[in-house]
Amino acid sequence: MYKSKSVARKYVVSSALVASMAFSPALSEGVFAMADSDAVEQPDSSGSLETDALNKGDRGxxxxxxxxxxxxxxxxxxxxxxxxxxxxxxxxxxxxxxxxxxxxxxxxxxxxxxxxxxxxxxxxSESVSVSQSEVVSIAKNLIGTPYVWGGTSPDGFDSSGFIQYVFNQAGVDLSRTERDMWKYDGEQIESPSIGDVVFFEGTYDVEGASHSGIYIGNNQIIHAGSDGVEISDLSYDYWQDHYLGVKSFK
Missing domain, CATH: 1.10.101.10 (PGBD-like superfamily/PGBD)
Structure with a gap:
């Protein structure tokens, strides 16, 4: 008799639990919806993006x-x-x-x-990318080298000597001056990619291209300026005023 009461008592409890789940669809749906939401927010194993938009202030x-x-x-x-x-x-x-x-x-x-x-x-174009990366890597390793008029070595560079040296290290022969690089070497293109060379004119009293820098992305170049090899931002008015064009030396 005691055993049968125990069984009945367990049945009542189980029935109550089933009833509460049956009459609480919003609660159970909310739990599963939350689980689905968590799953969607996770990027796939490749690391690719799985969201409609990312804005300033987002993180993760x-x-x-x-x-x-x-x-x-x-x-x-x-x-x-x-x-x-x-x-x-x-x-x-x-x-x-x-x-x-x-x-x-x-x-x-x-x-x-x-x-x-x-x-x-x-x-x-992986082979090209590797070459472009090599050019940028060589150029970055020379940051801080002093400016020397007529300089063509890591002891000191002028602007064209720096470009010629970097590309020579990457296996590309270029003319000695910016004017000749612009006239005779490579291919003129519309906008720069990493490893391309941006040319300027009128930076000193010479006809044609007079200065240049290697584009490294993010609207920046590495070049041999008056303070030595450094990174500069192309958004400055000075560069905009003297901009000539871009050439690729692949």
Whole structure:
């Protein structure tokens, strides 16, 4: 008799639990919806982006994936910290500008699609990318070298001597002066990619190209200026006023 009461008591409890679940669909749906939401927010194992848009102030693995893609294309050169701050926003805007997209600093669907396409194109030309990366690496290792008029070695460079030396180390022979590089070497292109050379005119009293720098992404160049080999921002009025064009020496 005692045993049967125990069984009945267990049955009542179990029935109550089933009833509460049956009459509380909103609660159970909310739990599963939350689980589904967590799953969607996670990037896939490849690290690709799985969100509609990333904005300034966002953080997490999706932002890290965005920074990684921008870095691979030369637009982001800082820590992969997963924080969508001013530096990441600037990199997105630079990419949008080069791609002819709306410049709003937001990594929306069009920007992400363009990133994927640009990265795929970069992978298709891997041998070129390696060469461009080598040029930038050689140039960066020379930062701080003093400016010397007529200089063509790590003891001191003038602007064209620096360009000639870097490309010679990468296996590309160039003319000695910027004027001749601009007239005779490489191929003139519309806009710079990493490893291309940006030319300027009128920086001193000489006809034609008079200065140049190696484009390293993020609207920056490495060049031999009056203070030695350094990185400069192309957005400064001085460079804009003297801009001549871009050549690729692949």
């Amino acid at each position: 693995r999706d932002v890290t994936a965005l920074q990684t893609e921008l870095e691979s294309l030369g637009y982001y050169t800082y820590n992969l910290d997963g924080l969508f701050g001013p530096i990441t926003e600037d990199a997105v805007e630079d990419f949008q500008r080069d791609q002819g997209l709306q410049i709003d600093g937001i990594a929306g669907p069009e920007t992400m699609e363009a990133l994927s396409s640009a990265e795929a194109s970069s992978e298709d």
